[in-house]
Amino acid sequence: MVSPRGPRSRRHERAVGTSQRVYRALLRAYPRELRDEYGDEMVRCFRDLSREALEGDGRLGLAALWARTLPEWLSTALKERSTMLARNAYRPVVAVALGTVALLVIPFVGMRISNDWNWSLFDFIVMGALIFGTGLAYVLITRKGGTMAYRFAVGMALAAAFLLVWINLAVGVIGSEDNPANLMYFGVLAIGFIGAIIAEFRPRGMARVLFAMAFAQALVPVIALIIWKPQVTSGVLGVLTLNGLFVVLFIGSALLFRNAARELTAAGAGPQG
Amino acid sequence: MGSGEVAGKRSIDPRDLLPLTPVALNVLLALVDGERHGYGIMLEVRERTGGSVRLGPGTLYGAIKRLKEGGLIEESGTRPDPEADDERRSYYRLTGFGSEVLAAEVERLDGLVRAARRKGAFPAQQPSPEGA
Numbered sequence: 001m002v003s004p005r006g007p008r009s010r011r012h013e014r015a016v017g018t019s020q021r022v023y024r025a026l027l028r029a030y031p032r033e034l035r036d037e038y039g040d041e042m043v044r045c046f047r048d049l050s051r052e053a054l055e056g057d058g059r060l061g062l063a064a065l066w067a068r069t070l071p072e073w074l075s076t077a078l079k080e081r082s083t084m085l086a087r088n089a090y091r092p093v094v095a096v097a098l099g100t101v102a103l104l105v106i107p108f109v110g111m112r113i114s115n116d117w118n119w120s121l122f123d124f125i126v127m128g129a130l131i132f133g134t135g136l137a138y139v140l141i142t143r144k145g146g147t148m149a150y151r152f153a154v155g156m157a158l159a160a161a162f163l164l165v166w167i168n169l170a171v172g173v174i175g176s177e178d179n180p181a182n183l184m185y186f187g188v189l190a191i192g193f194i195g196a197i198i199a200e201f202r203p204r205g206m207a208r209v210l211f212a213m214a215f216a217q218a219l220v221p222v223i224a225l226i227i228w229k230p231q232v233t234s235g236v237l238g239v240l241t242l243n244g245l246f247v248v249l250f251i252g253s254a255l256l257f258r259n260a261a262r263e264l265t266a267a268g269a270g271p272q273g
Numbered sequence: 274m275g276s277g278e279v280a281g282k283r284s285i286d287p288r289d290l291l292p293l294t295p296v297a298l299n300v301l302l303a304l305v306d307g308e309r310h311g312y313g314i315m316l317e318v319r320e321r322t323g324g325s326v327r328l329g330p331g332t333l334y335g336a337i338k339r340l341k342e343g344g345l346i347e348e349s350g351t352r353p354d355p356e357a358d359d360e361r362r363s364y365y366r367l368t369g370f371g372s373e374v375l376a377a378e379v380e381r382l383d384g385l386v387r388a389a390r391r392k393g394a395f396p397a398q399q400p401s402p403e404g405a
C-alpha cells in the first residue's frame with residue numbers, strides 16, 4: 001500500500017487529507033451519539049476509501065467515491081437522526097401531547113361558562129400546534145440533560161418566542177395583526193431558529209443567538225417608526241414597552257445560557273462553543 | 274431486526290430478530306471468517322458481492338452500532354496483526370448469539386430459495402443440489 005513519496009504520491013496524500021477533512025465536517029449531520037462512538041473510525045474508513053480510489057483511478061476515482069458517498073451520507077444521517085429521535089423522544093412527546101390537551105381544556109371550559117371566550121376550531125388547532133411545538137422543542141433541546149441554568153434559558157427563550165407568535169397571530173404587536181410591520185418579528189424568530197442550528201444548541205453559542213434576537217427585537221419598532229412615522233401616542237409607547245419586555249426576556253435567556261456555559265467549563269466539560 | 278436491524282436488548286430466540294436487513298446480513302457474513310475492522314468489512318462485502326454491494330461509512334457504522342447493541346457482534350480486544358495495522362482501528366467479531374442469528378437467517382433464506390425453486394421461480398432453473 002505504501003507508495004514512494006514522489007510528487008504524485010504527495011498530491012494524492014493532499015487530496016486524501018482534504019477529502020478526510022470534508023468528510024469529518026459532514027459527520028456533524030449524524031447524531032452526536034454515533035459521532036462520539038464511531039466518528040473517528042468513519043473518518044479513517046473514508047480516508048482508506050479515498051486513498052484506494054485515488055491510487056486506482058486518480059481524481060476521477062475520488063470524484064466517483066464522493067458521488068456515491070454524498071447520497072449515502074444524506075440518507076443515513078436522516079435515518080440515524082430519526083431513529084435516535086424515535087428512541088429518545090417517544091415518552092416525552094406523549095407527555096407534551098397530553099399537556100397540550102390539558103391546556104386546551106381551559107379555553108374549552110371557558111367557552112362553556114363565559115360568553116367573552118369565543119374560540120373557533122381553527123383557534124384551537126393553531127393554539128394546540130403552538131403549545132405542542134413549543135413543548136416539543138423544549139423536550140428535544142433539553143433531552144440530554146444540561147444544567148438548571150441551561151433548562152431555564154431554553155424555557156425562557158421558548159416562552160418568549162411562543163408569546164411573540166401568539167400575540168402577533170391574535171392582535172399584532174404593532175397596530176393590528178394585519179399590520180405588515182409585524183412580519184419583521186418572524187425575522188427575529190428566524191434568527192433564533194437558524195442560529196440555534198448553527199450553534200448546535202451549545203450554551204455559549206446560544207447566548208450569542210439570544211443576544212442577537214434581543215438586538216433584532218429592539219430594532220423592529222425602530223425600523224417601523226422610521227418607515228411609517230406614526231404620531232407618538234400611548235399606543236406607540238405601549239408597543240415600545242411590549243418590545244422592551246421581549247428584549248428583556250431574550251437578554252435574560254442569553255445571560256442564563258452564558259451562565260450555563262461557565263458552569264460547564266468550570267465542571268471541566270471542555271470548551272462549549 | 275427486520276426493520277431496524279437490531280431492536281435493542283438480546284432476544285432469547287434468534288428468530289425474533291429475523292429477517293435481517295441486507296446490510297446486517299452482509300456485515301455478519303463478513304465476520305464469519307474472523308474479526309475485521311470497518312474498512313476490512315467494506316472490502317470483504319465488496320469483493321464477495323463482485324462490487325454490487327458497496328457499504329458507505331454511514332451505512333456500515335449505523336449497522337455496526339445496532340448489531341453491537343443487540344449483542345450480535347462485539348469489539349475485539351486483540352489485533353490480528355498489531356505490527357501491520359493502525360492501532361486506533363477497532364476490530365469486530367461475531368458473538369455466539371450473532372452466529373445463532375446468522376444461522377437462523379441463512380436457514381430462513383435457504384427455505385425461501387428452495388420454495389422458489391420448487392415453484393420454478395428462477396429465470397434459468399438449475400438442478401437442485403439434492404438432485405430433486
